[in-house]
Amino acid sequence: MRWNRTGKLICVTLAGCCCAAFAATRPMTSSAPPAAGAKQEVLRLEREWVEAENKHDAATLNRILDDKFLSTFGSRAPTDKETFVKRITAGDIDPSQSQILSDQSVILDQDTAVIIGTDTISSTENGATHTAAYRYTITYVHRNGRWLALAEHLVAMSNAK
Numbered sequence: 001m002r003w004n005r006t007g008k009l010i011c012v013t014l015a016g017c018c019c020a021a022f023a024a025t026r027p028m029t030s031s032a033p034p035a036a037g038a039k040q041e042v043l044r045l046e047r048e049w050v051e052a053e054n055k056h057d058a059a060t061l062n063r064i065l066d067d068k069f070l071s072t073f074g075s076r077a078p079t080d081k082e083t084f085v086k087r088i089t090a091g092d093i094d095p096s097q098s099q100i101l102s103d104q105s106v107i108l109d110q111d112t113a114v115i116i117g118t119d120t121i122s123s124t125e126n127g128a129t130h131t132a133a134y135r136y137t138i139t140y141v142h143r144n145g146r147w148l149a150l151a152e153h154l155v156a157m158s159n160a161k
Contacts, residue, residue: 042113056089066148096124111142131159
């Protein structure tokens with residue numbers, strides 16, 4: 001079979017497209033953080049976040065939350081980063097409030113981490129202890145060498161007291 005100029009061009013073009021398609025389906029590892037230590041890093045960030053909420057530390061919350069951050073609670077409308085930080089840091093600090101994170105599962109996929117867990121919040125008001133448990137899902141992204149919280153969703157658990 002004799003190849004003409006157009007046939008050669010089509011063959012080279014198809015080969016180039018196949019190589020590009022193959023490269024696009026391969027995971028890019030250059031932007032992904034090292035797998036070793038990533039799980040501990042996002043779990044540490046979770047603890048910092050809880051501490052920042054309890055202390056009404058807006059600077060730490062702003063460092064942890066991505067600028068595109070959205071939070072949802074149950075079926076309520078999403079809250080953006082600025083509104084979330086204002087709500088969390090409003091009012092007086094409750095020294096009796098504590099948060100315990102438990103049942104945490106971490107899923108890592110290159111530059112994305114998802115944590116699913118339980119947040120049990122306790123406080124004392126007028127001598128009575130109040131406890132509520134929430135199932136949460138938080139999505140983190142790794143950008144510019146650090147993890148940032150991109151989205152959070154909380155739902156009150158049915159056994160909350």
